[in-house]
Amino acid sequence: MDEVEVVVAHTERVTLRVGDVFLKVDSDQARVDVEVEAMSLAPVPTPEILRRKPPVLAIAALPAATLGRLGGPSTGSSAAWAAIRKLHDAPLPPRTGRAGRSGVALAAEFDAECQLLVTDGLLPADLVTHNRQVAEAALRPWSPAFTHGDLQIAHVFVDGDEVTGIIDWSEAGRGDALYDLATFTLGHEKHLADVLAGYGTGSRIDLEVIRGWWSLRSLLAVRWLIEHGFDPFAPGCEVDVLRSRM
Template identity: 90%
Template sequence: MDEVEVVVAHAERATLRVGDVFLKVDADQARIDAEVEAMSLTPVQTPEILWRKPPVLAIAALPGTTLGRLGGPSTGSSAAWAAIRKLHDAPLPLRTGRAGRSRVALAAELDAECELLVTNGLLPTDLVTHNRRVAEAALRPWAPAFTHGDLQIAHVFVDSDEVTGIIDWSEAGRGDALYDLATFTLGHEKHLADVLAGYGTGRRIDLEVIRAWWLLRSLLAVRWLTEHGFDPFAPGCEVDVLRSQM
C-alpha cells in the first residue's frame, strides 16, 4: 500500500499524496469552486480531476518534474520557460472566482503589512521602507487578464521543452498578467529573458513593474510564511529578494 505523504499543510488547507493521487483538503468551498472552474478554462495542461467530495478534491499526478522551487535550483530549457506565455492566451473569464484586489486595497494591505514587519521586528525599517517605495510601481492601472494568481515555479511541471501541466489554481481569476510573470520568476531573475521571449515583440512588458511585483509579493508574504512554518529568510527566498534590491 502506498504511504500518505503530506505535501503541504497549514491552517487554511492541506495537500496529501497517495501514490499518483493528490488529495486537496480545503475548508473554503469557494476556493475549490474557483480552482475547478479555472482548470476547465485555461488553455494549458492541468491535472485530471478524479473526483470531488467537499472538502476534498482528488487530482491525478502530472508527468515530468517541477521547474524548481524558490531558494533552490531551477530546471527546464529556455523553451519551457517561454511556454508559460500560453497561460495568458485564455479569454477573460466571465465569472471565475477571484476578481483580485483593487489597487487601493492592495496599497492599504501593503501599508499595514509593512508596519507589522517593522513593529514585530521581522525586518529592519530601512529594508521595508526602501522596498515599499519601489513596490509602488506595481500599483498602477492594468488591463485585467485571466491569471493563475500563484504561479510559483513549483506549480509548473515540465518534460524537456514541454510544459506538461500547471497545478494549484485556487487563486485564479481576473488579475495583472505581470503579477503572474513576477511570481513565476521570483528568485530566478536569470530566466526572465526566456519568459519574455515567449511573448515576442508584439507586447511591451514593463520590467520595472515586474520588479515591483517581486517586492510587493515578498513584503506581503514574509509574516504569513513565518507564522505558518515556512522560512522566507532561507537563501534565495523572499527576504533575499528584498535585500537584493537595496
C-alpha cells in the same frame, strides 16, 4: 501499500500525495469551486480531476517534474519558461482572482503590512522602506488577463520544452498578467529574459512593474509564511529577494 506524503500543510488547507493521486483538503468550498472552474477554462494542461467530495478534491499526479522551487535550483529549457505565455492568451474568466485585487484595497493592506514588519521587528526599517518604494511601480492600472494567481515554479510541470501541466488554481481569475510573471520568476531573475521571449519583441512589458511585484509580493508574504511554519529567511527565498533590490 503507498505511503501518505504530506506535500503542504497549514491552517487553510492540506495537500497529501498517495501514489499517483493528490488529495487536497480545503475547508473553503468557494476556493475549491474557483480551482475546479479555472482548470476547466485554462488553455494549458491541468491535472485530471478524479473525485470531488467536499472538503476533499482528488486529482491525478502530473507527468515529468516541476521547474523547481523558490530557494532551490530551477530546471527546464528556455522554451519551457517561454511557454507560460499561452496562459495569458486565454479568454477572460468570469471571476476576479488574487492577481486582480483592487488597487486601493491592496495599497491599504500593503501599507499596514509594511508597518507591522517594522513594528514587530521582523525586518529592518531600511529594507522595508526601500522595497516599499520599489513596489509602488506595481500599483498602477492594468488590462485584465486570465491569471493563475499563484504561479510559483513549483506549480509548473515540464518535460523538455513542453509544459505538461500547471497545478493549484485556487487563486485564479481576472488579474494583472505581470503579477503572474513576477510570481513565476521570483527568486529566479535569470530566467526573466526567457519568459519575456515568449511574448515576442513587440510586447511592451514594464520590467519595473515586475520588480515592483517581486518586492510587494515578498513583503506581503513574510509574516504569513512565518505564522504558518515556513521560512522566508531561507537562502534564495523572500527576504533574499528583498535584499537583492537594495
